[in-house]
Amino acid sequence: MSLNTLTERLTDADATVRRLAVMDLPYSDEDDIVPLLLPRLADDDALVRTEAVRALEGFEQHDVVAALATMLLDPSTGVRQAAADVLAELKETESAAPLLPMLLSGPPDARASAFRAVRALRSPQAFEPAMQSLRDADAAVRREAVGVLGYLKDPAAVGELAEVAANDPDGEVRRIAIGALGYSTTVSVLPALTRALSDSLWMVREEAAQTIGKLRLALAIPDLVRAMEDDYWQVRVKAARSLGLLKAEAGLPALVASLTHAVSNLRKEAVIALGEIGDKRAIAPLEASLADPDPDVRKLARLALTAIGLAGGMTP
Template sequence: MTTIEHRLQHEDSEVRRIAVLDLADEADEDDAHLFIAALRDSSAEVRAAAARALEFFESDAAVTGLVELLDDEEADVRAAAAQSLSELKDPQSARLLAPHAAHPQAFVRFAILRALRELRAPESIAPALAALEDADAIVRREAVAVLGYLKHVPALPALTGLATADPDPEVRRAAAGALGLASDASVLSALVAALIDPAWQVREEAATTLGKLRLPQAGEQLVAALQDSYWQVALRAARSLGRLRSPAAVPALLPLLAHAIANLRRETALALGEIGDSAALPALRSAAQDPDPEVRKAVRLALEQIR
């Protein structure tokens, strides 16, 4: 038995915790079983340290042990286990996670779905679809993310409903982002509705997704979004209008070259360059003296594109 193994069995929990940390510094796969054993330590600090260390190991035993800690009595332990599970990379681990997506505890359901999201495994589809109707908003949000990562087009009807009607703004925001899977009429309708959502984060996400889908039918609504009271929404709308390359948007974009927010001025210049309409040249030449160097750089690029 090595010195560290002796320390892992010491009666003082602080000695055991430091032993786990020292062992983690070596990060040797042959020691994974020691971390797994430490997950059952009587000390919460030791369990949390072992859970964090298992972020670097992926085996059935490690995954199973971490899942068991998701409903630990101590919040720090639960958080450490959830974080390590979110770092899993092997899609084969999904078979061990998916059965726990219906756990009675909302935090467990959330953590399982967050871990499944990164794995992009087919086994994640059924539990994620079921979780779209979960009573807890953080669970619904993660379910949306799972289906978005998997690009699961059959989920679009449910996602369009969530984007416009879910009571939680973070769920609506996530759903608006996930609607980039396809560009049918229902998606366009949901995203246009999301552009006037009460929460600016939802409006921002909707503007972003419309640009990704390059839907020319949304041009008028994106132009209106340039006047949003939140500059973050206007910025995303400007970026999306650049992607649409519609000259009709130029008159609405030009005033934003004088906006107080430099990031928005920069994005506006880039959008005008993408659109490529010579009508923007006079305003861009004036903006070439902008006090912000990043804006000036964007203006130079736009001028070169239009020329």
């Protein structure tokens, strides 16, 4: 298709023609479609703007990212969502520059989208705006700001993240903050994590149980044992995983009791944990699991028994 024909279609009076032309551009013979697409971001029709935004995915030059950033302020919800999705796919750290000014200004949904976009870019310049936004009135902004800090893994944020994990009124913010603490190298986060094991939302408790295992916080073993009695099996699964990682012999009774739980995922994790702990007292219960109705549980039980047997063989 010739450039003249493309240009004519892109400026046609009919919005449907313009929209289809935008959709056809990526498949045309034109080497550089960016100069043709950027003007369509100002099209009168929201659907044309939406398709123009989508067609610009993968172009990370400064002018494109800056133009897409302005689309986070578009009056159309569809355009704003498309821009947020495209910006979230950015790969180069340098692409964060046009988005940084938006982190602390504009409506909440635009700020949340900007934080979401810079998260995986790990731009150090996003640290201070993210820290400031931990107290933002909008929960979506706080969620994305916490996510940015989790990606940056800056030790200076640990104290604030622990505070958010313990006290933020939004459950999802607390859950994300708990997960973000997984990069910490200090036991100072222990009170926040153990408190989270009693959170009103099971998703937060689940995240806390998992993060404790990641950090190998042996001081939290008694709390993990209590978490094995949680009303939600999802929490018990993560607690079992962490007890295994910590090789916590204190978790043996709770893990053995879980071998007969109705949920097979919990039985699997309990079997794995018992194998990791390596206590010979688990041999008989694991042998009973060789008759479990779930073939994965039976397989894992055989592996666990082998692991315990090998460990026993190496014991003087």
